Amino acid sequence: MARAASPDTRTTCPYCGVGCGVRAEMQEGRIIAVEGDAEHPANFGRLCVKGSALHETLGEHGRLTRPRLDGVDVDWDTALEAVATRLATTRDAHGPEAVAGYLSGQLLTEDYYVANKLFKGFLGTPHLDTNSRLCMASAVAAYKRSLGADAVPCNYEDLEDAELVVLVGSNLAWNHPVLFQRLRAAKTRNPLLRVVVIDPRITDTCELADLYLGVRPGSDARLFTGLLAWMAERGKLDRVYLERHTRGLDATLDEARRDDVSLEAIAADCDVDPERLETFFYWFASQLHVVTLYSQGINQSSSGTDKCQAIINCHLAGGKIGLPGAGPFSITGQPNAMGGREVGGLANQLAAHMDYDSPGAVERVTRFWSTASLVPRLPEAPGHKAVELFAAIERGEVRAVWIMATNPVVSLPDARRVRAALAQCPLVIVSECMADTDLLEVADIVLPASGWSEKDGTVTNSERCISRQRGLMAPPGEARHDWWIISTVAQRLGFGEAFGYTHPAEIFAEHARLSGFENAGEGRRCFDISALADLERDAYDALAPIQWPVTARAPQGTPRLFEDGHFATPDGHARLLPVAPRGPLQALDERRHCRLNTGRVRDQWHTMSRTARASRLMNHRAEPFIEVHPEDARALGLEDQALAQLEGEGGEYRGRVRLSPAQRRGEVFVPIHWSDRFSASAVAGDLLAAHVDPLSGQPESKHGAVSLAALPSAWQATLVVADDLQKVVDVCRETAYWARVPMRHAERWQLAGEPTSAGRDWWAWLDEILPVATSLWCDDPADGRLRAAGIEVGRLRWWLMVGPPTELPGLAWLDARFTEAAEGSALQADQRRRILAACEDGAADDGPLVCSCHQVGRGAIASAIHAGDASVEALGARLACGTQCGSCIPELKSLIEEERAHAFHPTPDVEPV
Template sequence: MSRTSMQDARTTCPYCGVGCGVRAEMQQGRIVGVEGDTEHPANHGRLCVKGSALHETLGKQGRLTRPRLDGVEVDWATALDAVAGRLAETQSEHGPEALAGYLSGQLLTEDYYVANKLFKGFLGTPHLDTNSRLCMASAVAAYKRSLGADAVPCNYEDLEDAELVVLAGSNLAWNHPVLFQRLRVAKTRNPLLRVVVIDPRITDTCELADLYLGVRPGSDARLFTGLLAWMAERGKLDRVYLERHTRGLEETLAEARQDDASVEAIAADCDVDPERLETFFYWFASQLHVVTLYSQGINQSSSGTDKCQAIINCHLAGGKIGLPGAGPFSITGQPNAMGGREVGGLANQLAAHMDYHSPGALERVTRFWSTDSLVPRLPKGPGHKAVALFEAIERGEIRAVWIMATNPTVSLPEAHRVRAALARCPLVIVSECMADTDLLEVADIVLPASGWSEKDGTVTNSERRISRQRGLMAPPGEARHDWWIISEVARRLGFGEAFDYGHPADIFVEHARLSGFENEGDGRRCFDISALAGLDRQGYDALTPIQWPVTRQAPQGTPRLFEDGHFATSDGRARLVPVSPRGPVQALGEHRRFRLNTGRVRDQWHTMTRTARAPRLMNHRSEPFIEVHPEDARELGLADQGLARLEGEDGDYRGRVRISPAQRRGELFVPIHWSDRFSTSALAGALLASHVDPLSGQPESKHGAVALATLPSAWEATLVVAADLDVGAQVRRETGYWARIPMAHAERWQLAGAPAAAERDWLAWLAETLPVAVSLWCDDPADGRLRAAGIEVGRLRWWLMVGPPAELPGLAWLDERFAEAAEGIALEAGQRRRILAACEDGAADDGPLVCSCHQVGQGAITSAIREGDTSVEALGARLACGTQCGSCIPELKSLIEEERAHASHPIPDVEPA
């Protein structure tokens, strides 16, 4: 079927590790709408708000379309020659270990495979790592140490088959919302299913919790070692399973008992109520079908591997693994973090889940990759992991780095230091989709890459399920697929025979063959998809979702691992490993006395290069923010929605205060998404020190130490400008705080600074800053208030309000006027009179956005509740909120409860039991 005639196509979402199937509606080679694929087993038709807006993030605007060499656009031949030539020159002068690559879970498995093969196999450098190091490395290290392989034993159906689901360090409702909805449905269908949430913050995920443990940050290992000791003390260990299938119990128990193992002592160390803690211990020990779902709150620690291990120890000790509804289940952050690990994307891996220390692995991979005239020269040992890799660049040991589909100048700890190191690096090559990212400022060679809906290959989700991400559209301009770019460079380096790929299917089949190459079937190399090695291109194009291993014995895949109690270790037994709980390395002090937690928000993804292209995704949390406990805010004189400043290891962070009793005292939360492209100073990574787990190399991103203070600002203003007015440089001047917020037809800037608004000549500032003169204005100098607008040939070009954002009207009406202006439609007389008010006469402000799918604000929801719609179902029937992805349902329930608490007349409880 041709692109132009295709009306419906199946692919996979490019966001989190849930790996949702997507159906794309095509018209004339364009995606005009998306919906969840009802036949995909990961999501059964559900999509979160980010997935539902995928078609809104496409388009050529803002894309890289031509290669750049030293700041000048060039053709592909020139760019590829330069990449190959400069890499070869660096290798010749400084050796292979002067070269490095840094990859991403946004790459497809085929891209990853070719990159790993080139860097480790033929350039001979071990220094190839991936941003998956920042989210999954500790979970991987613990699985390998205990189960013998990086092999998640569970699947999503286990959440529905469980009697108890424990969510540890995972805000599932925001970070993996489709799984949250699956769990919600499972709980409705099985009233006996219990959910426990373990998290320092009260998050939207707690809406499903039968029990919440608000633990002290960093105390997770103490909680789970305490659970193990409690189980042993009360005879709750599965002694038969332990004797038949494991080793290390006695040493592990002895270590767990080193500290006071009483419930009271554990509760004190974790800062939770002893009775609630013992309830959790009893529930876990008493049920066989227990799933512990854990994510970054566990992994992102200087002792993350041990925290994961403590969880695995409890599952092994109770025999709660290899069964339906049971197992330790690490939930992946990125769409292809697992696929990248399958092909050796981490610096301590080779390929196909083989490691440097595995007997015979180096020789095996060498034999497999050898051709008639080429023999790979694989390094003899592991390379630098992510943080150490950029430290080696800083020291000058690595002199050339190729970064693909990620932005370490935002995501790594001590982000400013990383940026400075890259600025000094003699050769920085960047493969990127977007034309305006922070990383491009330090790039010597920029290669335009294809993006989602253009890339063609496979991804592997958190439950080991391989799915096709299909190329539905041609890349814009001269953008090319990453596997093609890497292969062309390899050919110029003289390795063409080993990289003679004409299609991603050729790469996938080679990857599948390697997974089964000399794999003796003893279970020690459980990653095996050799049954897919015979796929032709037609079979590859038609590949349906399937879970590895996929072998001759299991041609339809393997939903669950270790069901027979045989593990991927040398003797087939799992290992319980002693864990000694350790606190965060980043210590609090007199000056930096607040513990910092970082994470994602509901509607955004990574550094927002994709999600910010869908304006409705910017409405739920439109600016960087700092969540603060009410008593901490009161003590420091912080006002809700005021501005505050954090000072950390490598810089500061400026954002809006969100006062929230969901925070523990002395603790703060900030989102990871904002970069210098979207705000003054909002790099979460700049607040964190580069402390890493000694085994996994994963940085301690959940445990920063920061100072908090109000950000002095004498004035605040909102400026909305037409999309074609480039005013960024001028607007940023003389502002202590700014945030850029894309709208559907315009761009909004939130500004704050000094001197006092009453002393500032705003009309003069507007004349200096904006290319269109002031047409309308209304000011109150005594209060420092002003509203003004610029109209050109009858069309609205900009709008300004000087005053706090709380005074803003809803901007939808104003955005429509910018849309009309872009089409050349002049304002009507009545509209011109309403421009300064920015709304229709008498229109009500809908308030903060709650439902992104249907753009429903808090004001409309509150009004509906007061008029009698006092259930989520009733609100959905009236306003449609909560009826699509469901991510806003916890917030809807909170609003119902708030109205119930403050209502002059009781609001009946009509929620379903």
């Protein structure tokens, strides 16, 4: 499976759905640096901090390199035979619906295609779904029932051509930072471009906002049904467009008017100021070129499809679609969520955007996949969507599941129940890159898969742009590509004639042919890349980014859809559909009185299995946290950086309090990234009930109901240890609170102990868990403070501080000491002092990290502002912060404003008594 490094070092970033192009710098078959591809239409050379650190996440350390069968390393032949035999045995004994697959937006389109073909086509099970269900399913359902296809009508240039951009349920600055920078640049070029941000939290995205609406969580549908009614009453509907190109206006307006449509009533239901609401309504109604960009804050709801529909209704009613700078634009969370849907990765799809209820679709795909001696047996109806799939595993109906490139025991709601269901499932097969993920604990068969920089195929981003993700390096050890693993299993199951692929180019060509198969006339399917079906391997390797449809009529692709007003519905007309707004199903009560909001943080991705390998990405938010309004914290006696605990439907969450006036009262925010591999109890999914949207099956992951309380602790400590001192792991995990923070040369553990451990004998504890004796120490028993370190053969091996982490300096200096030789017993007093202090003599503490690209802390930025660098540009010139990916620019602006406020309100002099 090894391949030589490609001469073309252009590839695609594996993180969010922006789909940025990347150029890699190679040296002796390794990637030593990356930069944005200036020629890629998604980013034109920009990269966010995660993308710019991609080369830091590579390497064989921590990778799965051999197959594992029932806990024992085996060769590939043994593992593949076990997969095929056990799948066949399960199917034969219990029927095809006892077998399931669960895929990921991290897979390439070619991987996805082969998996869908095997499970639905030849194993005959409908139960194949993907983690895209968790982020995009509601947007998909709304597009399909309104526009006739899962087809995003817009492209990124529309953000730059718009007169008004509305950001709803999207912290674009953190979650899609390259698009945020494109929008910032567009606003600079066109001062008339307005930006509205609609979000319960004041996020960094609000830095670009001309208007901010801090709506009550879950009230988005009420906002947009109110907007539609307001437009109708003031004659702002495009009657000509509605008459020519749509259906359903009257019923939709009737439903919108069932509620009080006065500004005051809508504002009260959404908990926003009526004047600000009217401003938004007026701006939206008065401009033609309006883009509404929406993401998880809309989709992750038990009524997410209706929320997306309410947005689409407003665009159709105003004719704000199919034009430059106009349209309802769902921004994808994963790099290939759209590619997975193209090939049928969702349980309610077949392939090539065909559905079970499309006339003739099952029979059409059956004929296409048939060979001289094999006829697939496709199911006749859709299978279980993600949440229901794992419920079926719990019930014992699904007895074998193959999970690829995702971690449902962390990402799904009611996560502990998912883990328990998999633990009792007779057969769990996991294809995975990393050797230490939560899911592997419940796996019977583990298959080592290739990862980014090794995988070779295509991905499709949020604007329908297909890009090549090129394999630049050979996979480590015995890791293999997912398409190869699936195809080889299919061959051992007896389906070799349909799975004889030798290169991903062959899979892509078949996928492209299927997209154009019997795809003509009035019932033409929107997804069609048939013009790419004849690509030879060289042309496939050189494929430039291109937006579908790609057909004989549009060989260069299609940047924007529905420009002629003809939609993908049977009669060519788009549908406005009635929406009855409703709140979250996870209701608040006396016990759980806080509304929970979940989301991503700037420098992390999913469950951190990749991003935690780049130590600088751990510095912006090093621990799990709970963001709380200061007044709520005061009422509970919580201080900033104190430890607190949330209790929700399925479990608890422990994190460090971050006070934020940007948070609404009575609401808390937690990140989704931490798993049991990185903290004691910080799986956001444990707090969430498994409510789903009835149409899309997408879970209500944005809206939980929790209680908030202080986490009692007798002590707090920071332990930094060399990477090879693994004995510490199990002992640290026995504490009431722990968070593991990978560093460049060592590993940091933040610890806190139960009240019952108040009398801990630290010397005995250190002797128990560390093989290296204490070399240096400084303690103050009166206030419970202790600092100590162990040095072995001239090298620092561990360092301990007992005390709150607020007393920590920046630990970069200490981290570097783990690679340097010291003088051991000959240490001078100043050397001992520096190691125990964890910093150079007289060194200023830079404080919390702000700029991850250049590792610039808050303290250094504040000092520069005081010295006169009171603009983002000046700070960039002095410190380089904000000059690379730009993700920290909103925070830089906030710091500038804070320091200006301090300058105008100096601390008054105090007269001596």
